[in-house]
């Protein structure tokens with residue numbers, strides 16, 4: 001029905017259709033105020049904005065990418081995006097000189113959008129045409145991700161050769177989560193999004209955070225290539241995340257701690273965003289003396305000492321277990337051991353006191 005309205009095209013018809021469709025469902029929504037709801041309906045009830053919402057339903061997009069897909073001017077699209085953001089239907093995620101937009105998936109706005117998307121025939125024009133243009137944008141992303149990686153691939157391969165095969169470490173991570181389903185997984189320092197891909201089958205939703213726009217470009221391309229629909233990434237600092245307290249049941253930190261000046265800040269932040277009873281997985285190098293990694297890879301710390309990890313977890317109120325250790329290949333004179341730690345946020349005060 002809504003697709004017909006879009007095809008017929010007048011704003012008035014579209015608004016009426018949307019309002020009619022959503023009216024029944026409002027009784028089941030916890031909305032913040034009638035004014036807010038009216039603004040949201042007005043914002044969604046415009047053909048271009050509905051197309052923007054349908055595109056964002058498929059993943060986060062930057063303004064420039066929407067300009068390319070919808071073939072409309074940047075000021076015009078920025079105006080539409082502002083309207084959607086102010087109305088609470090869309091979230092604005094600045095990333096360096098870029099700004100990405102994300103359709104809300106939670107709360108009243110998430111429920112309204114879910115109702116709209118359920119009603120739209122997204123396989124018909126104009127939505128299907130937009131999806132074709134979206135594929136081109138994703139290809140461009142994949143090319144810039146490849147270009148970035150071809151610049152650093154040699155350094156990464158050199159590092160990888162120094163430690164236990166990654167596949168075995170990934171298997172150990174999978175062994176930690178097998179048979180479980182998590183509502184929300186957060187990957188701090190997601191880089192290329194490898195952990196999001198690995199853990200996607202175990203999560204209703206997951207989100208990766210990283211400071212580097214280049215890494216996030218690669219992560220988006222990888223998630224798209226792997227057809228991972230339940231994972232998103234956004235820019236941010238792992239020691240001060242934008243995530244709500246007690247919102248994740250699994251947090252993973254894979255090869256990130258050794259980059260940080262104060263890793264304890266990350267542990268405190270992970271404890272904050274974990275739900276009571278939630279779990280933290282940390283994978284990092286054991287202490288080593290390969291000094292060249294400071295220069296060539298930007299490592300701040302030459303591995304993580306077990307005593308430090310115990311202190312940081314204790315300060316953060318997390319219960320840490322002894323790590324699993326993976327020694328480097330025996331063929332190497334100098335290699336790196338990898339440690340996998342598990343820590344849990346106590347489920348209640350008695351558990352915390354124990």
Ligand SMILES: C[S@@+](CC[C@H](N)C(=O)[O-])C[C@H]1O[C@@H](n2cnc3c(N)ncnc32)[C@H](O)[C@@H]1O
Nearest residue numbers: 189190191194210211212215237238254255259
């Ligand atoms: C070696 S990569 C690991 C990436 C990923 N976890 C993996 O194992 O494939 C380290 C990542 O941490 C990110 N990083 C370092 N410090 C950060 C910070 N303070 N906040 C967010 N990301 C950070 C880097 O940009 C980089 O992508």
